[in-house]
Amino acid sequence: MNETAQRLAAMGEKTKVLLVDDRPENLLALEGVLKPLGQEMVCVSSGEEALGALLDDEFAVILMDVRMPGMDGFETAARIKHRERTRHVPIIFLTAVNDDLDTALRGYSEGAVDYITKPFNPSMLRSKVAVFVELHLKTRMLREQTRLLQESNTDLAALAEAADKASRAKSAFLNMVGHELRTPLTVVSGYAAMLRAGDFGDVDERMMRPLTVLEEKADELAELVETLLSAAQIESGSVPESAEPLEVAEVVTAAVDRARGRAQLVKAEIVVGAIPSHLRVEFDRGHIGRVLDNLINNALAYGGENPWVRISVSEDRDHAVIAVEDHGDGIPVEMHERVFERFVRGSQPGAGPPGSGLGLYVCRELLERRGATLELTSSVPGEGSCFTVRLPLLLPQPARVAVLNQRRRESRSLTG
């Protein structure tokens, strides 16, 4: 078997070859020669029958005797070439040496036409046919692949639409859950506060502990609800925001004060370095508070035994820099960027401190929408982590001009 025939066998696909000859013994001989190609042979004994067979089936190539009674090979070929569906089917004429081939072939310039003189060389005939069969099979496979590709493109579009729909449904669901949980939670916290305040009579010392747990868990749940709501708002691009000029010292101190209660519960120490008093930013107070709460809560939650949190504020050119540092569990290096993704948590579900894995995602989104950033600037498992927030400073007019001039000078000295 030659190379092409071997390739055909490897393709594992089959097609049909049409053999046209008025003599049964010739058909038999042809069939014998082409058998090793492993394709299906359809034998007919006249031009008319050939045209009939071509109506029913698709053929890779036609082998046709030129001299046949009635419609001869040339005339049959002319009709085949005339039909739209069959005009590209290649034809190999089988002819005696003395037939006037040149004149005849000139009429069939369109499509592949070839000839083989009788008596033919079997292996040469086989190779010629094999080439056409291979071409046909490849074209067919290509056609099939194109169809599949088109189909899968359609599938993809449908999938994208479904995903979009699902995502909208998810946002709507989160929103609904958020709002529906918020109201009863406010009631729970409100009653707990009234109980503690003695609005319902004196509070027995024994009731203090359960009351504290109740308040603590209600706070935890409220935080989760706020996070869920924020995530839903971020996804649907509808984050309510009202930016105002803020003192960094004030927002940081407020966040630390909010964290004191929880810190006490887990016996954690919160250390705050000296905060420069002149730093001002333009931000949504609620957003920046959420960011600091999340970072401090993380530091407490993942701070190991006896957590220790240090918050430091500094100024770096035209940015206020807030660093929240702990010496807790740390984060493995391959997770450094991933912890900012939605629903990504360091621990397996059910293990570790409770949480949704949305905290850092929400923080980063809230900051970035106003040109601020949140980075994990260092974290080593077993040693601790440092998250850093950078907020663009709200500069007084002359200072702003000075910063712009300074930048201009720097870029000039860089380029020049």
Ligand SMILES: Nc1ncnc2c1ncn2[C@@H]1O[C@H](COP(=O)(O)OP(=O)(O)OP(=O)(O)O)[C@@H](O)[C@H]1O
């Ligand atoms: N200070 C930290 N030290 C060690 N690991 C941390 C720290 N902060 C975050 N991580 C890791 O990053 C993960 C993602 O934090 P993120 O705040 O986004 O979600 P969460 O704390 O799991 O849940 P929640 O949505 O309630 O905040 C955490 O599960 C934790 O594994």
Ligand SMILES: [Mg+2]
């Ligand atoms: Mg968290």
